[in-house]
Amino acid sequence: MRDLAAFTKILLALMVSINSFLTTEPLVLAVFLGAEYVSVFFLTKKKSAARALAMLFVFACMLLGIQLLCGSSVTLSLLSAMRMAIMANSMVLVLFSTKTQQLTAALVKQCHLSYSYAFMVTAIFRFVPDLLAESHSVSEAQACRGYKSGGSPYNRMRSYMMLIKPMVFRAIARSENMAVSLEMRGFGDSSRRTFMSETHMVVVDYAAVAFFILFSVCLLRFL
């Protein structure tokens, strides 16, 4: 997936998500899901992507359990859990295999989204690792003053406040800095804007899309 254009990846993620709603056959969904799990190992080669998919798998299992407990049928519960996993996995695969700048360029140039909105989308993804690093450093700083996240759920909730507050303050300061530094460098002047990492669809992209359509049609038709 690394060699594909950002737009192709977005397209494939959308198609796999749409396909998951076109079928009520768990076997077809299992094939899509399996293909995503295989993709993460062979295409992104990132441990963090595999971890994210594993977490989503656990979340899907929880969703399945909750639905069963709420009285839904096994098939319906399985279908909705698998659909959720397929959609979320496809997004994870796109995010982990595409540079943020490429994603922004694809959203603006090929999806014709306004640059401000495209930037918002990619800024959120950029903020996630930053916030994770921030939360790590905050929890370390608090551990140095005896912070332990144990005890009753109420105590835990209370003690999380001492992590959340500094994180929020630092996140606000960081976003203010970011906004100022963007303004200072001409953010918003979109008419003349160029992109550093623009990717265009080439033969391999069209082939990938064609193959995926064929693969999906065969799955949906014959399984």
Place this chain on the structure above:
Amino acid sequence: MIEIRDMTYGYNEEKKVIQNVSFSLRNGEILAIAGRNGTGKTTITRLVMGLLKPEQGTVFFDGRDVTQSPAAERSAVIGYVFQNPDSQIFANTVLEEAMYSPLQHGYSGKQAEEKARKALREVALLEFAERSPQLLSRGQKQRLAIASALAAEPEVLILDEPTSGQDCRERVQLLRLMRKLNEEGMSILLVTHDMDILAEHATRMLVLEQGHIGFEGKPAELFSDKEKTEALGLELPEAVRVSAELGLPICLTPAEIYAKLVRRTGTHA
């Protein structure tokens, strides 16, 4: 007081940031850690604090092996002040912020308040006790972080680049505070890039070089050897350079230069 023995640590399998490093922080001294960026200065302090677990090696505190004890437990005897105080400030008032650590260590509210007030007095922030910490200047926040650590009455204080991002006045205040705490018996482990601070305040120094200790000894020993200092990626302190240019024996502080000049010329300014 603190002894590190044969410590090895790496953030990934391929490259070890620290390799078989051994050193000790003695009672009542200021031990400075210096070195190029990425040589593992902060990593060492995090290993001492228990924020990282070593792959190999042992940490002793007063002869007791504390390698496996978590940071929260070590915080009763070791205070750690981060480079950026904003990482830890969460309370609504300066006093509450300073009370957190003693409360975590099981003191009653009254005892915690007494300890917090004492620590705030020590860092000259008592008058701001009821103010929001977010309204303090960078230097005041750094002093609040020190007070928060002091409130638990630790025996050792780790300061990671304590003067970074501070103006001249705040920097002087902080260094005076560090000196005062040391004179009162506090052992200090100081990470710094500032050779002037190091020369003026450190009792001993360690210089890290590619995961190993490149130098360990008194600042004067290293700074009297210009080639070695530069080979370790450090600059000579200003006082050392000026004293060399004036043809004086090595001086680590402007006060020493002045004293030696007075002795040489026999006149006071």
